[in-house]
Each structure stands twice: as structure tokens, then as C-alpha cells.
Amino acid sequence: MSYDELKNLLEQDPFLKHVGIKVRSIKKGECEVEAELRQELTRFGGMMNGGAIATLADAAGGCAVLSHYMDRNEVTVDLEITYMRPITEGPAVAHGKVLKAGKSLAYVIVEVKDGKGDLAAFCKGTYFLFEGVKP
Amino acid sequence: MSYDELKNLLEQDPFLKHVGIKVRSIKKGECEVEAELRQELTRFGGMMNGGAIATLADAAGGCAVLSHYMDRNEVTVDLEITYMRPITEGPAVAHGKVLKAGKSLAYVIVEVKDGKGDLAAFCKGTYFLFEGVKP
């Protein structure tokens, strides 16, 4: 699977498509994804909903893991997200990075920035790997 | 605000509506929400996407917090979710419960079960409270 195929695969994932997540860039162990702040991603007050932010962060984290191995599939084990600043201006951009890629577990961190480039959320994730060419 | 008004408020929240989250029940410090496993909430393999599960869990947690105070607004500070079992059958049901409600912080736990009633995810959340009659 090439990075282009990985990008397509992610953007065709049903829920990620429903949220409107696009892949900005992929390199080995790193992935950047984004979402425009459309009205349907907001919560009361007009800021981005925390669940939408978690979805974006998990997409970046999972993609970073997939891009490291390229021939494994993964499921999220743990996702821990801290919300530091409301996102009131898009696009929201999440940058995921593999901290360690083991035999059965991979560990990532994800930074989520708002449209002004300010750090809005920080996320730590643990992913379990299994066989399967396609995610 | 009554529990019915809180239920309506949550179900009209733009992102929760986009995901299709409904409120099953509310009592002081507890809230149960659900989502049908529609195709657009899935990931590859047909199971529910982890971001959709996090959204459901955060909705249950936030609602539990709001139902405890009824006259405060909240934002999520930290959300930590562990995925234990893929959700392949809906509806997914999240039950949030306040563990402690302080002056500025409230702490909740959330259990997410699949359509068979099996525990699929467990979540812990910390919420920051501020003034504002409506969430």
C-alpha cells in the first residue's frame, strides 16, 4: 500500500467521511489530518464539539500508526485527550506522531491546532496491531 | 431548566445531531444516551468508529454533569477512553455517572455497551464548570 492509497482509505472511512476529515500529509510514523469547522461539527456556543476533536485526533493517531508499519491493521486501545482551548476558527488540524512502535502495541501523541495555529488539544493514544493488509 | 429541556438541548446540539445521538434517560448526576449503528458511524470492518464512540461517551458524561448542577455550563477538560470490544451491533448505549461534583471540576465515568449489552468501552472524564444557564 502506498501513502496515496492510505490517504484514500482514510478519507473513504465512513465516519471520517461523515465528519469531513481530509488527510493533509503522511510520512513514516507521522500524519496530519484536518477538518473544516462546518456548523455540524460544533457544539453550543459555536465551538468545535469535543467528540469531533477526538475523532480528528484518533484519525491522525491511527494514520500515523498505519504509516509506520504499512502492512498491519490497528485498533485503538486507549485514547486520552485534553482540551486546552476552544476551537472557534477552522480548519482544525491534528498532527499525529508515533512515539514507539512495538510488536503488538504502538504509542502516539497528537497535537490539535485551531485555524490560527494555536494548540487547542493534546492527545495520547495506544494502538493494538494485528495482521491484515488493509486497515 | 427541566430534564426535558436538557434532553432537547443535547439532541439539538449540532454535532450530536449529526452523529444521531438520542437521550434515553436523565436523572441527577446520571445520563444515558444511545446511537444506532448506522453505516456512517462505522470504520473499516463495519464496527463503530472510535471517534463516534468517544462522542457518545462525552455526550453521556457532559449530560450527567449538566444534570447534576442544572444551572451551570461545562466544557470537557480531559476525556480518557479505553476500547475493550468492537461494537458490531447497535444501538450503542453510554451511561454516564458523576463520581464527584466540585465547585469548578466534576468527574464522571461512562460505560459504553453494544447492542447485546456487552461492555465495549470505558471512559473517565473531567469537566470544568462555568456560569451560564444554557449549555
Next chain:
Amino acid sequence: MSYDELKNLLEQDPFLKHVGIKVRSIKKGECEVEAELRQELTRFGGMMNGGAIATLADAAGGCAVLSHYMDRNEVTVDLEITYMRPITEGPAVAHGKVLKAGKSLAYVIVEVKDGKGDLAAFCKGTYFLFEGVKP
């Protein structure tokens, strides 16, 4: 290995011994441990140090996992602890319980109560299992 042997093993663990952790009870998938609030476990202000509480919680969680399998060894993958109330009166008691015990991962929750029986901290942990009769 019997529960008594497991209890001895834990109480002889060098760091747990250094902190003064005792096992109160063990049953399959559950374990309760305690620590007196000796002066060397405190932080400024006289309350129990957060690291000491995390140690107690991890001991309860790890013990619960070991008691479920009895013939596997474990290492902690993720430990997430929320501190809700300062512990100013001992003994601090941590009750760990397995939520799900899988083939390679086990998931636990731990409640930590102070000497008055009030919930002081709540913890969620993920443990990785491997072969080895003794922990």
C-alpha cells in the same frame, strides 16, 4: 500459585514494600490493598502524595489482573488517575477490579478511598500480559 502466595509476592515487591503497601484481600479479578498515611508518604500540606496514591492504585490494578489469570505475568501499559479529594487521613485503600481480561490485554478500574471511606481518586489501567508463572 495460591492467593496467599500472590499476597506475599506483592508485599515483597521492593517498591511496594518501600511504600508500605499491604494486601487486604484478593479474589478472582479483584484485589484490595492499603497503605497507612505515614509521614514519608505525604506531600507539602500533609496530604498523601499523588505518586504514592498512583503506586497504591497500580498495585491494586496489577494484583487484580494477576488474580484473574494466576499463571501470567503483567506489565502496566497505561495508567490514568484522577485525584478528586486530598487524602489527609489513612489508611488509604485501593480496590482494583478487572473490567475485561483478554488474551494479551486486561483492563481494570481502581477506586481509592481515604480513611473515612470517601472516594479520593479513581483510576483506569491497561495491562499487557505475558508468560511467566511468577509476576
Next chain:
Amino acid sequence: MSYDELKNLLEQDPFLKHVGIKVRSIKKGECEVEAELRQELTRFGGMMNGGAIATLADAAGGCAVLSHYMDRNEVTVDLEITYMRPITEGPAVAHGKVLKAGKSLAYVIVEVKDGKGDLAAFCKGTYFLFEGVKP
């Protein structure tokens, strides 16, 4: 309070002293602490106990927060630690860094490295601030 006074304060904290934690360096919003891998900090197998690592990480995180404000006191709200590699060679070194310092909450990340400089654990923490010149 000067950085030297902060260093002394931390090293005189009863539990941190019991664990043998020393402050390596402090600058605004960052702090590095260490602990030798003495036998009493180990678990079965000779590696550093996870509770000792959490204590080290929390010390680095709390110190980073204190060094940012210098006139506030803090308590840990949430501490989430991921263990990626066993620490079998000391000293263990934890580097804490403030990601965002708000009015009532501060957010930190902490990297813990083993004696060879390899990343062994990664930690995310949320701290609540309150008045009080001394921690």
C-alpha cells in the same frame, strides 16, 4: 521564591525524598528531575516500578507548573502515564514541560528516559492552581 528555593522545596517533600528524587534543572515552565535506580524502586524482574516512574513524572510535571507561575500552589487533577519500555538502567530522568498555563488549570507533558537516554514512558497531566506562596 527563586528556582533554588523551588528545588529545595521539592527535594524536601517527604515522599519525593523517600523515593530519592533530585531536581536536575528548572526554567520557566520546564523542569527535569531524576532518580537513581536503587533496589527499593524496583519491581520483580529488577526493572523500575511503575508507581515510582509515575511519582517521578508527577514531580517533573508539578515542578514545571510551579516554575511557570512561581507564586501559585498546585494539585494534580489528572495524570495519565503510558509505559513504553522497562527501565533497567538508571538514572531515570523525567522532563516536564507546560503546554498551556491557564487561570485555574495548567497542562503538562512529561517524557521519562532511562539511563541510556531511551524514551521509557510518556505522561500527560492536568493541574489545578490555587493561592499559596509555598507548594
